[in-house]
Amino acid sequence: MDSIQLSALPYLTRTQKEALKKGTLQTVADLLLISPQDLGRRCRISPLEAKSIFTAVCQNNSPQIRSLADVVDEQEQLCSTGDGYLDAALGGGVRTGMVWEVFGQSAAGKTQMALQLSLLVQIPVTLGGLSGSACYITISSKLPTSRLLQIVQAHPLLSKEICGLENINTIKSPTIPILLHVLSKILPDLIAKKATEPNSKPVKLVVIDALAELFHADDKTTTSTLVDRSHNIVEVSTLLHSLASSHNLAVLVLNEVSDVFNRGDPAEANSVGDLGYKQQSKWFGGADSVSGEANKEASLGLVWANQVNTRIMFSRTGRRRHLEDSFSSKRPKANGGQSSGDNDAALDDEAILIRRMSIIFSSVAAPCSLDYIVTAAGISVLPDEDILLRPEDAFPPSQPEPDHDIFPTSPGDIFPTDAMPSSQVAPLDAGLAEHDAQSETRRGEDEEWENYWNADDMSGDIYNSVALNGEEI
Structure with missing residues (x-):
């Protein structure tokens, strides 16, 4: 029912269908996920007409009881991240039908995760992929194609025969209206086209890099701008969830962090005894598994936090480790068998920069924290035993x-x-x-001097002869 096109409904008049098209409403799910008031504003129709459209759609699309045998093929699918430890922490991998968020500081590895998944989603199901393609939406940055080619060359699960740049579609959305148009019109058309073409891989992953950049343009924060921002966030989220559920694909949104300032205990200033936002946000806005991690929280506030199914935090720790040889030998090889990585991950002579990953909340996995590194092959989690020195x-x-x-x-x-x-x-x-x-x-x-002064092997005459001005007394 969710994927039924509104233009194909016989009980809607031509005028109603044209109004829905102007409001960028494509499917029944798009219509039912908004209120009649929002429908009237978006489609420029009267409240009475909006209510009549809702009534007609609801009466003719009531839920039907189905057998579980009929919905086996509609189950969620899992895409591997390319790392077994990370897959286990995420509940088996990145699950379709959900909105995933990765937030963190600059250079923490967020884009590495997105690029890695954009390639791994293309590999066959037998290898952990989904035999699909990816749509990569950028806000202000450019898609690093050279890095994608490096991951293909270095990762043991990837090769040019089973994945490549031709299965990654990208578009730039520098403003909120453009992003809404992409999510409501351009992307559904592309997904439908990929699904019908015999030699094309269906879209299984949508990436937005990075959503918070769209909300940096406001110079002054007022009640009006906050209300508009909340409305835009909910509208973007509605479109993302509609795409994820209608087409059984995974949505990955990259987000930024903001600083957390400690202004004292809010409980002391609250005479009523209710929990303040700062007290509650530490459970869903950030982590504190390592020093300094609690000083950052996800951007876009509480409204966006309620729109995602899984929230993951990436952090730079400043720690470095020399990994044991057994771990180095398991690393993906490139350049004639030599271990290679980014500027932070030289495995031979230099200590590797350790980063921290924390699953803040998830509907399919328990919260946890892991150390990881970034190499030429992408993100790799460090098990506890791998950061230890060898006993010898x-x-x-x-x-x-x-x-x-x-x-x-x-x-x-x-x-x-x-x-x-x-x-x-x-x-x-x-x-x-x-x-x-x-x-x-x-x-x-100190112990040596203490033993010297405690030793009773000096005679008392030594103190009777003291040299004063060079003369002995």
Whole structure:
């Protein structure tokens, strides 16, 4: 019922269909997801006419009871991210029929995730893909095609034979009206065309990079601008959910972050005892799994937070690690077998920059936090054991290696900081290791002087002869 075209309904008059077309309403779902008041404003018709259209559509499209055997083919599909650990954290991968949001700081890896999925959605279902194509909508940036080709070359699941740039459609939408036109007219037409062409892959992924940039133009924030922004956000969300449900595709929206300022405890200033927005937003607007992560939250506020099914935060941690050789050998190879990556991910001699991913909320997965890196092949999650040093590096041959059966799971418990070589820990940890080593040296010197002064092997005559002005008394 949701995908039924309004233009094909026989009980609507020609005048009503033309009015609905002017209001950019294409399907029954588009009509039922807005109120009669909004319908009148969008289609420039009277409230009485809007109510009559709603009544006619609802009476002729009432829900029908169906057997589960008839809806097996309509089940949600899963697209792999190319990383098994990340797929498990997301509930099996990126699920169709949903709106996914990834937000974070600049250079945190949001675009890497979108590019990665735009390619992996093309691979066969047997390899974890959806045998589909992607629509990539940019706001102000350009689609980095060179990076896409690099991922194709480096990722072990990808190749030029099963995926390529020809299955990624892109369009620029620098304003809100243009984006609404793209989502309501251009994109549905493209999806319908791809679905009917025999040699084309159906659209299975829609990416918006990045939605918050559309709302930076307002120089002054007023009640009117906030109301208009909320209305635009809901309208964009309605179109996105309609596309996701009608065509069984996944929608990925990239978002930015804003700073969180601590102005004291709102509970103390609230005499009524109700929870304030700042107290509630920490549960759905950001994360605090690592230091500094709680200082950022997703843009677009509470209205947009209620429009997404899954919210994921990407953060830059400033931490660096030397990964063990076993992890490096499992990395995708390129350039004649040499491990390659971006400027942050040199695996040979330099420590790799660690980033943090937190699933804030999701309708299909539990909240969790993971470390990840960005390489030539895209985003790769680091399991806990991969960021640890090898036992032989932490414990020299002169020291017995602890029993593996009593190994705890915490890196700090397995490899104490004072046992780590400073060259094998992150810069933030290296300072701590060097500080502990210096403290140990000073402690030894103090004990030596304490033993010297406590030793009772000096005679009392040594204090009877003191040199004053070069003369001995």
